Amino acid sequence: MSEYEHTCMIRGDGGRTIRAILDRICNKWTLLVVATLDQGSLRFTDLHQQVSGISQRMLTLTLRNLERDGLVSRTVHAEVPPRVEYALTPTGKSLIPPALALAGWAIEHIPHIEASREAYETRN
């Protein structure tokens, strides 16, 4: 039942590797932007509308970090008004499956977690 033989992937190197990836995707918007871009290339304004609640500033910062890490490509078209298209790179696309695994876990277990949380609160 236990898979402790494999958790060295997480605990290895004192957790630096897993922490590095968590630092990248665990901010408030990254995963949502990546998931939104999975439908294909989008321009800044489209992203701003589809990722509900994100500010211009946060969208810019998130996209810059993703571009810097090679998960998203940014192509500027020499037009007036300017047009900028964002798209997932192969590396970016490869993040989708593990992200879906996590989302699946969340959808399946969050009700139970919420219940446990409420029970814990009222108990104290």
Added chain:
Amino acid sequence: MSEYEHTCMIRGDGGRTIRAILDRICNKWTLLVVATLDQGSLRFTDLHQQVSGISQRMLTLTLRNLERDGLVSRTVHAEVPPRVEYALTPTGKSLIPPALALAGWAIEHIPHIEASREAYETRN
């Protein structure tokens, strides 16, 4: 190749579900503690030694949150000196596979990401 039909799991409800789970596991220590507990029940001091770098305060806070969410059980043995055993609940264990998926992705792609990052820096 694209899996955009499925990313609604992530984008659904404006990202609240995925954000809820990320808020839980994306802090600095949670995933490491969970992975460490996958080898079986451990007491406070053992965890403190095995999760290298964590402070008493952070270990306590992390364990309290995990207990509250029903991912970890806490059993106090009436002895002197006190003995407290922490263990994963079934829900807690179920987090391991998706976490491993993420760790696998990290191990596979982090070298490329680091390279992209350095290239981005020197380019600017």
Added chain:
DNA sequence: CTGTATCCGCGTGGATACTG
């Protein structure tokens, strides 16, 4: 051994206004 209590620096992210 298993925690609590207190203080504090730092970074994230929100609001708002401005620009090429």
Added chain:
DNA sequence: CAGTATCCACGCGGATACAG
């Protein structure tokens, strides 16, 4: 259209000391 610039509030997490 696609950003930048500035200011600021908040909370995470580290260090340290104390306690049942």
